[in-house]
Amino acid sequence: MKTLFAAFCLCAVGVAVAAVPDTETVTVVRAGKFVDVLAGRVLSDQTILIRGKTIEAVGSTVAIPSGATVIDLSEMTVLPGLIDCHTHVADIGSAEPIDVLKMSAVELAYAAIPNARATLLAGFTTVRDVGVYRAFNDVAMKNAIANGVIPGPRMYVAGAYVTISEGAGGMTGLAPDIVLPRDLRFGEANSPWEVRQRVRELAHRGADHIKILATGAVLTHGSNPKSIEFTPEELQAAVSEAANFGMRVEAHAHDPVGIKNAIRAGVASIEHATLIDDEGIQLAKQHGTYLDMDIYDEECIQSSPDTPKDFLEHDQALGLAQRENFRKAVKAGVKMSYGTDAGICPHGENAKQFAMMVKWGMTPMQAIQSATVNAADLIGHSELFGSVTAGKSADIIAVKGDPTTDVSVLEHVGFVMKEGRVYKGP
Secondary structure (H helix, E strand, O other): OHHHHHHHHHHHOOOOOOOOOOOOOEEEEEEEEEEEOOOOEEEEEEEEEEEOOEEEEEEOOOOOOOOOEEEEEEEEEEEEOEEEEEEOOOOOOOOOHHHHHHOOHHHHHHHHHHHHHHHHHOOEEEEEEOOOOOOOHHHHHHHHHHOOOOOOOEEEEOOOEEEOOOOOOOOOOOOOOOOOOHHHOOOEOOOHHHHHHHHHHHHHOOOOOEEEEOEOOOOOOOOOOOOEOOOHHHHHHHHHHHHHOOOOEEEEEOOHHHHHHHHHHOOOEEEEOOOOOHHHHHHHHHHOOEEEOOOOOHHHHHHOOOOOHHHHHHHOOHHHHHHHHHHHHHHHOOOEOOOOOEOOOOOOOHHHHHHHHHHOOOOHHHHHHHOOHHHHHHHOOOOOOOOOOOOOEOOEEEEOOOOOOOHHHHHOEEEEEEOOEEEEOO
16 A cells, blocks of 8 residues: 555656556666766766665676566666765745745645756756754755655755854844744854754754855855854864764855865865865865855746845856856866755756856866765665765666766756656556
8 A cells, every 4th residue: 555655656656657566576677877976987888786775786798688678768778877966956046035934834745845856857867955933844855855755856854054143044034023943043163162063953853054154145045155253162062062962964055265264174065165275275175075056046046036136146257256266176086076056046057057057167077976875875875875886776877878078968957766766668
């Protein structure tokens, strides 16, 4: 009955879905072209053998077992499922954060369901969701997807933003006598010990990683992207406490000083890294810190008629500076991951950033690797996903054309498999 119910839920939202695979299900995918992201090369005529949810073998001489289901992608290019390391799938994506206050927690949760489906069908089988206004809506969505209640990508979630009072990512701009319920200010912390307390609570309530906001933000009322909002001691407390629970920390940071404070504190990645300077680039390379730079969403901020005027003022001149710094970081050989800040641009359009990354200095293969092997490494689960390799989850996509020569074909994914189940395509 549980299996039938899950299948009904998937079909009810319009997802093309195969029967739920069990451990005995054997599937073979025939790939006309195959992007080996580990070696950075494209192979021809490869066969992928899948048993249940797991890839069992990959190669040109893999035997096809009797009775296996064969999926013929011989006219397509096959890649690992894509990974977006900076999304907000579990939120409504409104240009005005205060719109969240117009919805109950339940309404908000239902409104976010289409975001998960759109992301998965765009070929992104895993995301790192980096914060919600209502604490733990993302944990609930992660669990609903994992339990087969709704279709969506595998999610690694933050639980809430860790920020200072009235800081970046907060529900700001309200009258001073309005007191928000705790789930709308859950991550507020104003000392190293308060930061540790927030991290402990997030860890126990289902967060997979910690999102701390080291500087001001573009999309927060009363904020200044160039302000420093956590001290080095507070950032170090976050990294230290998160490590106690086996978690990593990503730091939102626009200002160069805030970026360097976060790198020195030991964060796994800098989100945005907008105004990173030459010293920051060298520090990131020295510490092995990933830069997760959302260089596509500038046009979405500027073109939306709903973007508040103060957000547009915050954003002035930042877009071009970020893209120029992206080029410098790529040239310097800094670790780069794929993060779009999805929700600013519509969910499901995540792949449009690939072309922008190539325009600003990456090769198509480097851009693909940023959303596969690099992203898996940043999340900390290279053993599970990030490449089509024996022993890993059967997360596979396919496109017409060759994305290593024209990366924009990734904007039109024609086949999506996650954990051995087909969600889109033959």
